[in-house]
Amino acid sequence: MKHRSLIKLIALTLALLIAGLAPLPQRSVQLRVGSKKFTESVILGEMMRLLAEDAGLTVVHYREFGGTRIVFDALVAGEIDIYPEYTGTITAEIFAGQNVTDEKTMRDLLRQKGIGISKSLGFSDTYALALTEKRASQLGVSRISDLKRIPELQIALTHEFLDRGDGWPALKRRYDLQQRNVAGVDHDVAYRQLLAGEVDLIDVYSTDAMIRRGNLVLLKDDVSFFPRYDAVWLYRLDASARTPELQAAMHRLDGTVSETTMQSLNDEVETGRRTESQAAGDFLKRQLGLQVEEPTTSRTQMITRHILEHLDLVRRSLLPAIVVGIALGILCQRWPRSGRVVLASVGLLQTIPSLALLVLLLPLVAALGYRSIGEGSVTAVTALFCYCLLPIVRNTYTGIDGIASGTIESATVLGLGPVARLVDIELPIALPTLLAGIRTAAVQNVGFATLGAIIGAGGLGQPILRGIRVNDVSLILAGAIPAALLALLLQGAIDLIEWAVVPRGLKRRTTVQD
Amino acid sequence: MLEFRGVSKAFNGATVVQPFDLIIEQGEVVVLLGPSGCGKTTILRMVAGLSAPSGGQILVDATLLSDQTLSAVRRKLGYVIQEGGLFPHLTALENVTLMPRHDGWSRTKIDARLSTLVQMTQFPSSALTRYPNELSGGQRQRLSLMRALFLNPRILLLDEPLGALDPLIRAGLQRDLNDVFERIGTTVLLVTHDLVEAGRFADRVCVMNAGRIVQQGPFAEILENPSDDFVREFVSSQVVSS
Numbered sequence: 001m002k003h004r005s006l007i008k009l010i011a012l013t014l015a016l017l018i019a020g021l022a023p024l025p026q027r028s029v030q031l032r033v034g035s036k037k038f039t040e041s042v043i044l045g046e047m048m049r050l051l052a053e054d055a056g057l058t059v060v061h062y063r064e065f066g067g068t069r070i071v072f073d074a075l076v077a078g079e080i081d082i083y084p085e086y087t088g089t090i091t092a093e094i095f096a097g098q099n100v101t102d103e104k105t106m107r108d109l110l111r112q113k114g115i116g117i118s119k120s121l122g123f124s125d126t127y128a129l130a131l132t133e134k135r136a137s138q139l140g141v142s143r144i145s146d147l148k149r150i151p152e153l154q155i156a157l158t159h160e161f162l163d164r165g166d167g168w169p170a171l172k173r174r175y176d177l178q179q180r181n182v183a184g185v186d187h188d189v190a191y192r193q194l195l196a197g198e199v200d201l202i203d204v205y206s207t208d209a210m211i212r213r214g215n216l217v218l219l220k221d222d223v224s225f226f227p228r229y230d231a232v233w234l235y236r237l238d239a240s241a242r243t244p245e246l247q248a249a250m251h252r253l254d255g256t257v258s259e260t261t262m263q264s265l266n267d268e269v270e271t272g273r274r275t276e277s278q279a280a281g282d283f284l285k286r287q288l289g290l291q292v293e294e295p296t297t298s299r300t301q302m303i304t305r306h307i308l309e310h311l312d313l314v315r316r317s318l319l320p321a322i323v324v325g326i327a328l329g330i331l332c333q334r335w336p337r338s339g340r341v342v343l344a345s346v347g348l349l350q351t352i353p354s355l356a357l358l359v360l361l362l363p364l365v366a367a368l369g370y371r372s373i374g375e376g377s378v379t380a381v382t383a384l385f386c387y388c389l390l391p392i393v394r395n396t397y398t399g400i401d402g403i404a405s406g407t408i409e410s411a412t413v414l415g416l417g418p419v420a421r422l423v424d425i426e427l428p429i430a431l432p433t434l435l436a437g438i439r440t441a442a443v444q445n446v447g448f449a450t451l452g453a454i455i456g457a458g459g460l461g462q463p464i465l466r467g468i469r470v471n472d473v474s475l476i477l478a479g480a481i482p483a484a485l486l487a488l489l490l491q492g493a494i495d496l497i498e499w500a501v502v503p504r505g506l507k508r509r510t511t512v513q514d
Numbered sequence: 515m516l517e518f519r520g521v522s523k524a525f526n527g528a529t530v531v532q533p534f535d536l537i538i539e540q541g542e543v544v545v546l547l548g549p550s551g552c553g554k555t556t557i558l559r560m561v562a563g564l565s566a567p568s569g570g571q572i573l574v575d576a577t578l579l580s581d582q583t584l585s586a587v588r589r590k591l592g593y594v595i596q597e598g599g600l601f602p603h604l605t606a607l608e609n610v611t612l613m614p615r616h617d618g619w620s621r622t623k624i625d626a627r628l629s630t631l632v633q634m635t636q637f638p639s640s641a642l643t644r645y646p647n648e649l650s651g652g653q654r655q656r657l658s659l660m661r662a663l664f665l666n667p668r669i670l671l672l673d674e675p676l677g678a679l680d681p682l683i684r685a686g687l688q689r690d691l692n693d694v695f696e697r698i699g700t701t702v703l704l705v706t707h708d709l710v711e712a713g714r715f716a717d718r719v720c721v722m723n724a725g726r727i728v729q730q731g732p733f734a735e736i737l738e739n740p741s742d743d744f745v746r747e748f749v750s751s752q753v754v755s756s
Binding site for chain 2: 404406407409410411412413414415416417420424425428429431503504505506
C-alpha cells in the first residue's frame, strides 16, 4: 500500500524507456550504398543498388544523406560500403592539404583507410564556365583565355566556387583575368539571371542538367586549370572481398556513362519527369539490357513509409527525453545551485544550430559504435533528444517549484517521506505544467525530426529535401503537410491524456460560498 | 505533553525567538498570542520539525525532538495552517484518508474514523467527493482539521486556522473548533493574533512580543492585569476595535 504510487511511477518509467529504446527489427543487408545530397549522386547510387540487386544481393541505399565529409566518413567507419565520388574531390577535399597529385598516391592513401577506387564511370563532372549560345557567339568566345579581351563581362558565381582556394581566385590568376563585376549568388539564381541576360557568365558543373536545358556553351579550359573530376566508385575493400558480386557490378558500369548521358539523366530527374530510380533503371535497361523490375511505389506508399520512419525518430527521442527530462527537472528543483547549471546547459544545447549539432554528434556516435547515419540513425535520435530536454526539464522544475509551500509542509508534517512526497504530492500537482512541457517538446520534435533526412535518417524530411533539390513543390508539401498534421495529432493526443489524467481539482478555480 | 527547554531561534544572526522555557500539559489548550513577526509561528514550526531550533530542546511526550526522532514525533502531531495546506489534486476524501491509506488501514477502520470526524468537524459528507478548489474557505479548514485529527494526534498544532475566513464563518467555526478541543482532549498549541480567538480557546494564553513570551496565564488575567505597556496596548487596541 505504502509503495503503490512509487511502483506505478517506476513501472511508467520503465514502460517509457522500453517503448523509447526498443529497436525495430532490422532487415539483414548485404550491401549498403550511399549517395550525396545532389541529384547526380543519388542517380548513380540507384544504379549501383539496381545492379547489386540484379546480382542477387540485398541492398539498401542511404540516399542524399550528406556532403563529402559525412559520406566519406561513413564509408571509412563502415556504415556504408560504397558511394559515387569524383577524383578531383578526393584530391582537393578529402586529402586537402596533402598535395596529392598523381593517381598512385591517391590510391595508396585510400588503401591505407581500407578503401578501394574503381575505374572511371566514363564522365567527368568538373567545374566549367558557361554562357548562353547566343551570347558566346556575340562575344566570339570559346576558350577561357578568350575572356581576357572582355574585362567588362558581368559574372555570377556560386559562393562555393567564389570562395574556394582552387576556384575563382586561382582561375583568375592562372588566366590573368581582369573582370571586376563578379557577384556571388545561388546556383539556380545565377542560371535564371544568365537566361534573362542579366549576367554573361556563370560557373556550372559539366554535367548540369541546365546546360542541356538552357543551350549553354561551356568554355574550353585551354590551360587545363581545372583538375579532373572523373566519376568513380569508392568502396570498402572488405565489402568487395566479402561480396564478389560488388566488383562485378562496378565493372559493368566502367566507362559506360558519358557526360551527355549524365546531363540528360540529371535533366530528367530535375524537371520532374523521372524519379532517380526510374532514370537509373531506364539507363541500365538501355545500356546493359538489365531487366529492371522496379516495384512501383505510389506516393501514398512512399509518404506512409516516411511517416513511420518519422514516428520512429520521434518515439526514440521523445520518450527517453521525458524520463531524463523529468528526472533532471526534479534534481534542479532539489539542488537549485547545480540546477542552474543544468538548466543553463540544457538551454545552451537548444541554441546549437541543428545542422551543427548533427555534424558534431556524427563522429561521437560512430566512435561509440552506434549507427550514426541512415535509417535508425542514433545521431539524429540523440540530437532530437537534446532538443526535447529544455521544455521538459524547465516545466518539471517550475511545476514542482511553484507548489505552495504550505501544501508541501502539510505533507511533511503529516509524515510523508521525501519519496512519497515527490510521488504522491509534488509530481501529481505539477502534472499539468509537466504535460505542457512534454507537449511543447513533442511538437518541436516532430518539426525538428524532418532534419533527420540530412543524415539519411529518413522521415518526412526526405521528401522535403528531395522536393527542394528537384524543385518540386508538391513533393515538399507531401512531406511538410503530414509533418504538420503529425504535430497536431501528437498535440491532440497529449491534450487527451491531460484531460484523462489531470484531476478536476487542478483544472478550474471555483469559489464556493459558505 | 509538550516541553520547551531554553529553546531559541535565530535567522542569519537575527534572533527571532529568545531562549524560553514552557511546559504544556496533556490536554491543555495553549494560545500563542501576539502581533505578526513576534516569533509565535516560528515556535509552532519548530515543534513541527519544519525549522530546527538554534538552541535548547523540545520534548514531545518526553521524546527529545531530533533528526532521528523527527518522523516518529510527527506521527503524534496534527498540523493545520491558515490556508489549510490541502492537496489540490486530491478530493476531500482522498485528502483526509491519504495517511491512513498510506499506513495500510483497513477500509472499515477508515470508514469508522471518517464518520466520527465528519460529525465532529461538521464537514458536509456530500462534499467529500469535491476537490479543495470546489470547497468554501470554512469547509477547507474543517477538512484540514479532519485530516490533522485522523491518526489521533497527541498534539494539535494550529497556525492562524481561522485567519483567512469571513467574520461570520469564523464565529461558527470557532464554536465548532472549541467543541472539538473539548471532545478529544488533545494538547493544543494554537497561534493567533486575534484576542477574541485566544479568549475563546485558551486554557492559558502566552502573549508574545519581539521573540519573547512577555506574559502568560488565563485569558481573564491577561485582560485584567496586563504585565506591561505592550500587553496593555495590544489588549486594549483589540477590545476597542472588536
